[in-house]
Amino acid sequence: MATIKEVSHLADVSAATVSRVLNGNVAVAAETRARVLAAVERLDYHPNTFARGLVTNRSGGVGVVVNDIASPFFGTMLKGIEGVAESEGMHLMISSGHANADAERNALDFLLRCRADVLIVHTEALSDAEMVAFASRGTPLVLVGRYVAELASRSVYLDNEAGGCLMTEYLLAQGHTRIAHIAGPSALHDARARLVGYRQALENAGLDYDAGLVVEANFEEESGRRAAQQLLARRRDFSALFAANDQMAAGALSALREAGIDVPNQISLVGYDDVLLARYLYPPLSTVCQPMEAMGRAAAQLALAELRGESGEGVRRTFEPTLVIRNSVVARC
Amino acid sequence: MATIKEVSHLADVSAATVSRVLNGNVAVAAETRARVLAAVERLDYHPNTFARGLVTNRSGGVGVVVNDIASPFFGTMLKGIEGVAESEGMHLMISSGHANADAERNALDFLLRCRADVLIVHTEALSDAEMVAFASRGTPLVLVGRYVAELASRSVYLDNEAGGCLMTEYLLAQGHTRIAHIAGPSALHDARARLVGYRQALENAGLDYDAGLVVEANFEEESGRRAAQQLLARRRDFSALFAANDQMAAGALSALREAGIDVPNQISLVGYDDVLLARYLYPPLSTVCQPMEAMGRAAAQLALAELRGESGEGVRRTFEPTLVIRNSVVARC
């Protein structure tokens, strides 16, 4: 690997001048610049990241903490982040938090130690206070998929309450009045917000909230299946079932099918997230879409703006859920 | 951020001794070591990655090139890689290649420039020769999901030919003799191997290969749908359809359903990969499973072994596909 010294010799200038040409902030005579660039080209010179980092304190790394790197949900978000990082010549450093406080703390510590220039995090287990503490450690930090009041200007999130409300209103509009809900873990802000939205919509429609129609599960398929079985066992009749994510809806679907219930003709079923899977269930699942890629992009832009000391004014922070209508709901008259 | 100097002052030793304690390869008196460790703890000292990298030439980064970071398929692999990287105190640096030669080259160059310590790559567009060239640039490189003869000891791959054969044999064993195949892009080694396996199984069973029963598509849902329509339009009758991946199978499934064909009773359908989706299609799709997480783990182990100058003897390089039987095939008598 060629060093700046070799380049400087070949171009017959000092190392300082080479550096100036490459970083392009100081005036260098056109003729000198050309000579330097030629030498750089000829030697296929690339500045040593470490040496540069040592003096600039920049690693060029965008640290990301996600729950689970394998989930398509986060994958899509990562894709959004990757796009903007790469266009800035930065790379992704990824660590998983597994929705577990210790692991999340570790992941964050780890990225901080590796000197990520910015942090984009989706944490679920760490408290708001702890997030605020991390945010004040000097490295720009952006929260995605979560709203923390103290970090409002650094939270990129989806209005899950609006999403829960939106979907419930849709079911109401289709004539359903007995709507069951499989909620996500109550420890998760997103899950709680969806439930609040559901209740809100019922209230707006003048319907009473019936706790017997709600079961809490853990966002995984199997728990959705069990939740649906539980609901059926209660023998409360309901004509629609709203699962707080698509995976649980998929689980519920198989439980309903096993119970000999026709979806959507006997019971309408909807999910939330619009993961790829939703489209391929049978019947194709109506759901709520979160623009994950756009959110990832926004988070990255925000983080980089902060790194540059800009305000990131123009960057969108709140995203609206949208309804995706497929074939899992039938109107009821 | 505390520096080694501050630690050395606090412990009343030289910086060299602190370094020795932390890197733990040279003898240090037990009492001194304890003093140093106490100081490290007290100051919450973490060595500066750049300074260290400058002298050791190690970044602690595992560079990974995948097609698409958002795909669950690669996500699972990344998870496997992440597990071993993290346990070694290393982090992932990820770049997408989008199955496109230029992008793949860029991704590789990029990671090399960022001084990733090792490279784990899943490239599809770059030629074998070019991969060999990259592999000889000094940075340990491991290929995953691809076999290149010159890099045999650094290729972690699944025997796709065996997979294609396995699935076809299964269909034959179920009594199917007219088996259509939706192949993946012929430019891709994996896709070709699956097709070869399919033909091999037919041949072994003494059946003639009928090109009219094969259509090439591009591994995406929509192309699977079109391919199925094409096959139907040809009016060759077939009782089973083998798609070279699950996504195309999902697409084919919707095409068949639209054509009023009952799967599996009229036509049996199978896929390949066992992505999450496969389980949630209706009927649940029988498919071939690739142990992506294990392969990711193996690739990472191999890469790290090479980095350490070890042979990586014990690490498994070839993985066998396994059949996942669900409900999309019906026996034919």
Next chain:
DNA sequence: ACTTTCTATGAAAGCGTTTTCATAGGAGAT
């Protein structure tokens, strides 16, 4: 007791950049 061999440690030299400070030379102002 005296020499030899270890062992634990410190001093200092890099590693390859960026950046500050100094300066030579030329342009402009008087």
Next chain:
DNA sequence: ATCTCCTATGAAAACGCTTTCATAGAAAGT
């Protein structure tokens, strides 16, 4: 013609670590 002020450049310091080399003192061998 002289002085001032830029402009382009080089020299050198600094960044924080690892590692080599040197050495004091202890241990061991005679």
